[in-house]
Amino acid sequence: AYETNIDKRSDKGTASAEEKLFQTGVSYSFQNGWYAQLAYDGFKRKDVMLPADYDFEEKAWRLKIGRSVGKLNYRIEARRADQDDKTNGLSASLWNYSFYASYAPSGKLFFTFYGGFGDDDALDGSRLLSDQSDLGVSFRWTLTDNITLNGWYTKYNFDSNNPESNQYDVELRYITDRERGGDGGQCARQGHLGVGRVGGAVGGV
Numbered sequence: 001a002y003e004t005n006i007d008k009r010s011d012k013g014t015a016s017a018e019e020k021l022f023q024t025g026v027s028y029s030f031q032n033g034w035y036a037q038l039a040y041d042g043f044k045r046k047d048v049m050l051p052a053d054y055d056f057e058e059k060a061w062r063l064k065i066g067r068s069v070g071k072l073n074y075r076i077e078a079r080r081a082d083q084d085d086k087t088n089g090l091s092a093s094l095w096n097y098s099f100y101a102s103y104a105p106s107g108k109l110f111f112t113f114y115g116g117f118g119d120d121d122a123l124d125g126s127r128l129l130s131d132q133s134d135l136g137v138s139f140r141w142t143l144t145d146n147i148t149l150n151g152w153y154t155k156y157n158f159d160s161n162n163p164e165s166n167q168y169d170v171e172l173r174y175i176t177d178r179e180r181g182g183d184g185g186q187c188a189r190q191g192h193l194g195v196g197r198v199g200g201a202v203g204g205v
Contacts, residue, residue, distance in 0.1 A: 017048075018047075019044065020043070020044040021044075022040075023039065024039065026038055034066070035067070036063075038063055043056075043058050043127045055087045056084070058082065062078070065077075075099070080093075081093070081128055095119055096117065098117070099114065099116075109139070109140070110141075112137065112138045116133060116134050118133050132156065133159040138152035139152075146176065147174050150169075153167070
């Protein structure tokens with residue numbers, strides 16, 4: 001749990017935003033690589049100076065189930081929350097879902113698949129839930145002891161009220177024997193083969 005003042009109201013001349021986040025949960029591991037977690041999150045964000053500009057609260061339960069076996073690891077999560085915007089007199093009850101899976105067919109190749117499904121009814125100011133839906137994939141390929149190829153692609157807001165966008169990155173990285181040995185903490189030499197954003201600004205190589 002934490003509590004902090006994060007904003008400063010220029011009209012009131014003092015820190016006025018108070019945030020509180022409380023999290024607790026229990027996890028259990030089963031046989032054959034299965035595991036589960038049940039957790040509770042509580043979040044509050046309030047303007048402590050009057051007249052208050054915002055007073056937001058949400059309470060969420062999370063259920064996560066997954067399995068790790070051999071070369072495969074996967075999990076799914078469902079989150080249910082009640083939101084309350086006390087300043088504007090708004091409330092909502094909604095669900096979010098997410099999944100993650102990784103697969104390593106060999107010691108040199110690694111893939112991940114991930115996604116999340118939001119709820120269009122999520123209120124502004126939410127911290128625990130989202131109205132955004134995303135899908136993505138990433139990979140890491142160790143070509144040699146010194147060369148790796150990494151990349152990822154994510155489609156954002158494919159099923160929500162927000163503008164849809166696509167982002168990707170591919171990177172070829174070369175690490176010298178000296179750097180690979182961790183000498184002096186030097187960064188590896190690397191070259192970007194392509195980086196860009198479709199649906200927003202398009203980057204360059």
